[in-house]
Amino acid sequence: MSAASLAAQLLNGLASASSLFVISAGLTLIFGVTRIVNFAHGSLYMIGAYVAYSAGTALGAYADSPLAFWWAALLAALAVGCIGALIERLLLRRLYSAPELLQLTATFGVVLIVRDATLALFGAEDRLGPRVEGLDGVVQWFGRAIPQYDVFLLIVGPVVLIALTLLMRRTRFGLLVRAASENRILASALGIDERKLFTTVFALGAFLAGLAGALTLPREPANLGMDLAVIADAFVVTVLGGLGSIPGAFVAAIVIGVTKALCIAAGNVSIGGATIAMPKITLVIEFIVMALVLLVRPSGLFGTPQAPPATTTVPLERALIARPTRRHALAAVALAVVAVLLPLAGDEYALVLSIDILIAALFTASLRLISGIGGITSFGHAAYFGIGAYASALAASHHYPFVAALVLAPAAASVAALGFGALCVRLSGIYLAMLTLAFAQIVWSIALQWDAVTGGSNGITGVWPPDALANRTRFYYFVLCTVTAGLVALAVTAFTPFGYALRGSRDSPLRAAASGIDVRARRIKALVLAGGFAGLAGGLYAYSKGGTAPDALAIPRSVDALVMMLLGGQTALFGPLLGAAAFTWLQDALARATEYWRAGVGVIILLIVSVFPFGIGGAASAWLPRLLRASR
């Protein structure tokens, strides 16, 4: 690699870092004050790009002014700021006291709705923005032509940093924001109008996201994938910099930008005979950088450590985990009878859907062990599902016998979970949640990039069960038995000494340790167990679908698991099964009815968090006894 190409890549990396900082500054500002991690921040960025595109095109056609782009960018940023304020007032306001799991999931609901709204308004094609008058030339840099616009972007980052710093240090608004970030309760005791402040801060954060989206337009076209692509980067930057720290986000954005540039400049590197295409693994690299920094500094570069609370305050309704009763046993028997008799109905499609539901239920139940019972918020549970799917599919394509290939799925996923747990279990709360997401993204990009082994974006096909199970009904019975065994094992686990110790560690880590419970060891064990059952679900999935592709471990699948868990209710005994059945059926029905099924799922998510925070299972266990009593 030449010095010139390195210099050019560095400049390019810093230009990207600049816009990444503008997005992340908004994200970190919102977190600092409201303590909400806004999954929809990437969507706001995407809206900014699309609005700037439309406004720029319209203004350009109307006035042909050289300033058209700048007016469009400003307009886009303001519009997104307003949308942000609207989202805060209509949705987030209800969620400030909710557990972070609900908050993150709710903002993901917004992601889905925005995605489909954008699809409906702008269509699926990429939209390339207008030329920027006066900045469409190039400058010479180490003998290379660099777009003038990149140089402009390079300046934007520091300008925004200075502006935000002045805003925080020199204005009354900044003082209020800092006070609220430091101590929310104290701030409101001092008479700060919390609601107004939160709305303003959210609008400001959204404004920055919209601005960044608009400013990206001359470099890359507006497209429907940019929301999740940028949110992964923005999460890494905010977590690396320390949640809530604007200077931290700036430094982290530069670290990430430069690291990416170096990877691209490095080209293909051969290590021990294997050639690694460095430009392709930038995503992996940035997550590895984040993971390494968090291992040394658990609160990021500039973050302040937050002491864990002595006792987690759990809402009463959520807290009680119902011990199995005779009524549960009766319900289980009834369900089993229905499940066994189902093939007699002769509906092939019902069988396919039931297999999907069963697999989803096992996946959800495994997540519930670590999240619902262990209190470890996981945003990357799909990693274990996908690893299981790939392990089985790879083994099958190498002609391993069915049983061996299926056993390999939980084994591989457990090993991965053990590795992740050993490294990350000392983190907690939102930082751990971000690491689970990072881990899943790493596995996802490996599955996507490592063509030779994983088949790249096509995945692995031709994975079918042996002849003895080739018949759909037989395969259904096989899945039914396997999943039932898994569900029963996971349900019983909650009431073993291990399950109680895990819950105790979640409720009060201090008390648990003082009672002689090795909190970290229990958490690692929970991760390994949950990873194993998720892997088993993944293995069954690969055999039921005839193979697997990278979407088996993408972010949406992790979120699906969370939604199914929340939908079913985290404390209800049949929660995972109920949630999986309701969600899988709804998603299927929506997907057949409309192109915009994602928005439908988004609406379901918002309904769950605002109307049924304890899920349908929780609602059922609250209402059924009352109804029964009333009818007597």
Next chain:
Amino acid sequence: MSAPLLVVDALSKSFGGVHALRDVSFTVTPGETVAIIGPNGAGKTTCFNVIHGELAPDRGDVRFDGRTLLRKPPHAIAHRGVGRTFQVAATFASMTVRESVALALVARERHDRAAVASMLTTRSAAIDALLVRLRIDDLADAHCAALAYGDAKRLELAMALALTPRLLLMDEPTAGMTPRSRRDLMELATGLAERDNVAVLFTEHDMDIVFGFADRVLVLDRGALIAQGAPADIKADPRVKAVYLGLDEPVAHR
């Protein structure tokens, strides 16, 4: 006098520029009830956190039964026989009282079949005995999150006793309780010290409790141990009076 069970040897710990503990040394023998007093910020809780492994000291050593406790995680220290209650009662919010005690009982055991059975049913003689002993048997099926504060404190003590500790650390055990239940709780703890030869180390702001129940009193001020001795001597010590009159009135007669 028997050999000391707990030896705290020249402990120092500072946070930034604040010296939370300065060269603090003392011992506790089996069967002895020792109180640590001092104004807020004197270093009482820091001292407990160092002994129990939640904090690493800058210098000094903590020995329990002749072996150091330094660099041991809290759960290992619990297994060695050190029970603890916290300043703000820490209970398991998602469990019932009975489940909590059952968990505390199996936590120290190996997870054998009997332990699994006892968690699945949460019924055993040991659980009932502890519930009765702490007088929370009528609350056995109550939800921990819904307990009155005094009951939560008693449950915490029950969980600490489930370890059959040889040393019991209690950080402000009676704060937030009614006078009557304060005395009940302390009688229970000191009774334990006498009956089972357990060493009890506690911090307390209520001087009636301190002088009524402690065999010996340690006085901390701004991280330094300024006096120790029998309650009567401490009461008369001019330095102790100065510390309390200067900063924080002892709540002797309310």
